[in-house]
Amino acid sequence: MDFIASLTAIVGARNVVSTPEDMAQFMTDVRRTYQGHARCVVLPGSTQEVSDVVKLCDRHQIPITPIGGNTGLVGGAIGLESPLGILLSLKRMNRVREISLVDDTITVDAGCVLQDVQQVAADADRLFPMSLSAEGSCQIGGNIATNSGGVQAIRYGVMRELVLGLEVVLPTGEILDGLLKLRKDNTGYDIRDLFIGSEGTLGIVTAAVLKLYPAPKSVVTAMLAVQSVDDALAVLTLMRGAFGERVTSFECTHADYMDVVLENVHNTRAPFETRAEWYLLVEVMDSNPDADLADIMETTLEKAFEQEKLTDAVIAQNQAQADAFWHLRHGVSEAIRHAGPNMSHDSSVPLDRQGVFAERARQDIGARFPECKVLCVAHLGDGNMHIVVLFKPGRFETPADYKAASAEIDEIIDAIVVDLAGSITAEHGIGLSYRGRLAKTSDPVEIRLMKGIKSVFDPKNIMNPGKLFLD
Amino acid sequence: MDFIASLTAIVGARNVVSTPEDMAQFMTDVRRTYQGHARCVVLPGSTQEVSDVVKLCDRHQIPITPIGGNTGLVGGAIGLESPLGILLSLKRMNRVREISLVDDTITVDAGCVLQDVQQVAADADRLFPMSLSAEGSCQIGGNIATNSGGVQAIRYGVMRELVLGLEVVLPTGEILDGLLKLRKDNTGYDIRDLFIGSEGTLGIVTAAVLKLYPAPKSVVTAMLAVQSVDDALAVLTLMRGAFGERVTSFECTHADYMDVVLENVHNTRAPFETRAEWYLLVEVMDSNPDADLADIMETTLEKAFEQEKLTDAVIAQNQAQADAFWHLRHGVSEAIRHAGPNMSHDSSVPLDRQGVFAERARQDIGARFPECKVLCVAHLGDGNMHIVVLFKPGRFETPADYKAASAEIDEIIDAIVVDLAGSITAEHGIGLSYRGRLAKTSDPVEIRLMKGIKSVFDPKNIMNPGKLFLD
Secondary structure, three states, X not given: OOHHHHHHHHHOHHHEEOOHHHHHHHOEOOOOOOEOOOOEEEOOOOHHHHHHHHHHHHHHOOXXXXXXXXXXXOOXXXXXXXXXXXXXXXXXXXXXXXXXXXXXXXXXXXXXXXXXXXXXXHHOOEEOOOOOOOOOOOEHHHHHHHOOOOOOHHHHOOHHHHEEEEEEEOOOOOEEEEOOOOOOOOOOOOHXXXXXXXXXXXXXXXXXXXXXXXXXXXXEEEEEEEOOHHHHHHHHHHHHHHHHHHEEEEEEEEHHHHHHHHHHOOOOOOOOOOOOOEEEEEEEEEOOOOOOHHHHHHHHHHHHHHOOOOOEEEEOOOHHHHHHHHXXXXXXXXXXXXXXXXXXXXXXXOHHHHHHHHHHHXXXXXXXXXXXXXXXXXXXXXXXXXXXXXXXXXXXXXXXXXXXXHHHHHHHHHHHHHHOOOEOEOOOOOOOOOHHHHHHHOOHHHXXXXXXXXXXXXXXXXXXXXXXXXO | OOHHHHHHHHHOHHHEEOOHHHHHHHOEOXXXXXXXXXXXXXXXXXXXXXXXXXXXHHHHOOOEEEEOOOOOOOXXXXXXXXXXXXXXXXXXXXOEEEEEOOOOEEEEEOOOEHHHHHHHHHHOOEEOOOOOOOOOOOEHHHHHHHOOOOOOHHHHOOHHHHEEEEEEEOOOOOEEEEOOOOOOOOOOOXXXXXXXXXXXXXXXXXXXXXEOEEOOOEEEEEEEEEOOHHHHHHHHHHHHHHHHHHEEEEEEEEHHHHHHHHHHOOOOOOOOOOOOOEEXXXXXXXXXXXXXXXXXXXXXXXXXXXXOOOOEEEEOOOHHHHHHHHHHHHHHHHHHHHHOOEEEOEEXXXXXXXXXXXXXXXXXXXXXXXXXXXXXXXXXXXXXXXEEEEOOOOOOOOHHHHHHHHHHHHHHHHHHHHHXXXXXXXXXXXXXXXXXXXXXXXOHHHHHHHHHHHHHHOOOOOEOOOOOOOO
């Protein structure tokens, strides 16, 4: 039996997709940077089928690239031309297996869409707190493979902190059943956290036990204006003192970026009459319906005004106003799609260097490309600043021109990030896009250990080869 | 130059301890289960000295066992007779390197005593939340190597969740500088979390960046009486709904254990007139000095009474009363030292199976040893129950008799833990003591991966050999 026939025998004919038309949706990434390649796309319906498919590929030494909702930003789910392999989509595996209200856990197939998991949790009067703009289509397996971040990480952490247990099919086809609901487990090395953020290179996550939290019952949302990042951080310290972990989002947008949003996104209006230097979107939530969050927020804002850390502030009086604030924040991606060619970055540096980082990025990029705009938007509480370099439409005559400028800007930003002891990729990962930058900016000893781990898990290098590492 | 002379050249003569008298304090564990062996104890004063010592050992293929405060409960810091190696104590490396109030981080040498780190944080109006009974002498490096748990893990997590960055000396002597203050970093595999909980078998942690939290300014402590573990869990759900993450401790002691504490520990008295089945110690903290925690606690307790989940409750009216409640909780270790020969366990099972776990342990152990007492105390919010089997003084004629009974009880408890999808060691680790139990209860595939990782990091097997794995 040939390879395709064997696949068909495992998952059924309709779950082996091999015509160009049917494969098309899997063959390019959401940013349309890459054109992928694959023998076929396989859609297994169970963990056992995944295992059987992987065993078959192991025998034939055929590479496997797992794909989730295909919302990744670094080409991690793009199949390579050589060696030509298969794409493995988990979208048929989308069951919620179990919810435990006593344990505050939900056990789900990796193919579940994030928003569906959020909804099941909400229906059970709980919160699953991972929240990001792709939540309507990204899948839990992808969130785990890329260790996603999002807009509530300041309170609930990144995906790593929301996973208790994993079921994984190893590159040998063996099934590792680690679907434990345990918050404490010291039985040897932390294998679980190796899979999280490994971008499909160590195995295929087929299911996960995720943490739930009490559902928020009180919320206060405020838009603030500050003159500097350091003032924003002083406000953060005040907020944490007043609310503790209840500070759920602390997002920060620079005025130049806010202008681009206001120009390019429908149904937006400036939050204040006077243009501020930086805008903060602060959201605080409490599971107690009687929490007096607005009162505490007012007291805290007064204190911030007294200390001259704030220039303007408005507390949302209703959901519509809170939504309008969030629309401004979430508008950043749409805005740049309309505004012109751009390169966006995903860096983290320590919080006390965020201001220096933004300033140096603007200076150094501005010195090389005086005509561009350097825009900043940050999950400030996490130290994660996205720098977007925006050019006028038509600035680059060819894709090669754009690529050359992009590479130069990468180098400029990476130099600053390394100097400030930061990370070149805070939440997006490495994938295909940033392998060179990882190799350049990492300690070679660490890369050696990573490659050693890879060879232990995947000695034949069939799991998503060509990702993370250059060679 | 011979090996000892070379060591002396690195760290100085006074920092190579080799007489039996001076080595004695390092040669047995706190439970006095083991007699250790070593060529000498080396006390380096810097990361560079650690690196030089390790390089020397690497050349001579001499094993290294790192030792912190020597408070571990599983013999992880015990040197073996063969192959005979050195003990490496980090107690001279006890500097706080940096504290950042903006980042809410503290960077410390691994030899810092936990309580000193707590104190430095408190002096800076912050909280370092790791808290356990050995905090006066255990060291941060040991907390990291064993992924310690403690009494506030329900809110702040175990040690793994409190570490942002690590500096590690690898078994090659290479220094891995990962002292990053980042809350988001997706540059490849999660090497950091491999070191955490690896019990000194993958390298020597020399420094760490730890998370700080706002200092608590309001606190409410309550002692509650409930009739069953399920009722206790219902109370936990109510508390989480009312207080969210502010539930900081949720400790649970069975009546039989409370009796042993009351009999054997000074300055204790029963919290209620009527003996309850289970006692809960609940502590809630808030960084806001004006938080109305006592009001919310009263409302929540009323609700719990209405739902018939509680039989008794008292809110501490002052610090002395709160201390008295904690004295009862912390008295569990002292109590059994006085009460008779005992075996204590450290299991976790899902929260919704805690009650079944306690019940089955009492039944199955009672069936085999009808004369013993099976005592239970739990960090219930973490699903971590310690079962202590207590015998009358003189019950075992020889240490071998004790050992044989202990091994039987291990088997009984492990069978239940495995059946309930739990962990045989929730917070104490494996070390020397539980290697056989790990090998017996783990998935062989997972053990194979762990050993593969070990060989990548430590190909000559010089880092704490004989720990974790049987061979």
